[in-house]
Amino acid sequence: MKQKLVARYMTGGAVAGLMALAAVPSQADKMMRSGMRQSINMMALPPAQMIGMGGATGHAKVNVMRGTVKLAVTLAPGTSLPEGTVLEGWLSTAGKSTTSPNDEKHGPAFGKKELSMKADQVPYALSTGLLRRVGNSRTYVGTFRIANPLTPYGAVAVTLESDGNVGNYDPRPGTPLVAGPIKG
Numbered sequence: 743m744k745q746k747l748v749a750r751y752m753t754g755g756a757v758a759g760l761m762a763l764a765a766v767p768s769q770a771d772k773m774m775r776s777g778m779r780q781s782i783n784m785m786a787l788p789p790a791q792m793i794g795m796g797g798a799t800g801h802a803k804v805n806v807m808r809g810t811v812k813l814a815v816t817l818a819p820g821t822s823l824p825e826g827t828v829l830e831g832w833l834s835t836a837g838k839s840t841t842s843p844n845d846e847k848h849g850p851a852f853g854k855k856e857l858s859m860k861a862d863q864v865p866y867a868l869s870t871g872l873l874r875r876v877g878n879s880r881t882y883v884g885t886f887r888i889a890n891p892l893t894p895y896g897a898v899a900v901t902l903e904s905d906g907n908v909g910n911y912d913p914r915p916g917t918p919l920v921a922g923p924i925k926g
Contacts (some may be wrong), residue, residue, distance in 0.1 A: 779805045782898055784815075784922035789902075793917075795821055800920035802831075802898045809888040811870050815900050815920060817880040827902045831870035831884045832915050833895040833924075866894070867915050872907060873900065896924055 784800030797818025804811050813831045823829065841851070841862065850858035870886035899921035905912065 779803055780925060782922040782924065784898065784900065784920035786920050787918045789917045790919045793824065793902075795902075795919060797821065798920055800900055800922070802922060804892065804898060804924055806892045806895075806924065806926065809890050809892055811884075811886040811892070811898065813870065813873060813884045813886075813898070813900060815873060815882045817882075819880070821880075824902065824904070826906050827904050828906050829873040829882050829884075829919065830901050830903050830907065830916065831873060831886065832899045832901060833868045833870060833892060834897045834899060834915075835866045835894050868895070869913060870898075892924070897921055898924055 780803070782802040782804060784802060786796045786798050790796050790798055795817065798815060798821070799818075800813065800815040802811060802813050811831065811833065815829060817823070841858075845851075846858065851861060852858055871884055873882035873884040875882050899915070900919050901916040902919050903916040905916075
């Protein structure tokens with residue numbers, strides 16, 4: 743699995759890496775639909791390894807039906823975040839359309855059919871917010887809750903945001919650090 747992920751990541755970028763993780767089949771579907779919590783170990787992705795942060799580990803607890811995510815990332819001993827960066831959590835779709843036939847009953851998304859069709863092929867990412875450092879430790883944590891089920895999402899990730907999420911904040915993922923599949 744890891745070799746396939748790395749190969750797919752290198753040929754298609756960060757989005758493809760998250761898509762590969764989201765495509766992992768699972769038997770946890772019935773459990774998730776009943777609202778049970780899912781525990782996800784996140785692995786370091788190639789960009790983390792390229793900047794000397796390949797020893798970072800992550801863990802997420804996701805409850806799809808309750809719309810909750812708890813994230814924790816621990817940096818390897820002797821490493822720290824690059825200056826000016828912050829960690830941000832994300833949920834990502836698997837690059838499949840999340841629209842229903844009735845979703846565009848009164849017209850296509852973005853007002854243009856061609857653009858709507860292209861957008862259906864791009865994974866949609868939803869920020870779960872910044873992770874905060876726990877005291878002076880190497881661990882960063884974050885929590886997220888939304889009043890909707892997380893059913894369209896197939897992956898959870900933590901990114902390095904090089905702009906520190908200040909100024910002209912860009913609401914799209916930065917460099918992926920760790921990620922893991924949401925089963926079901």
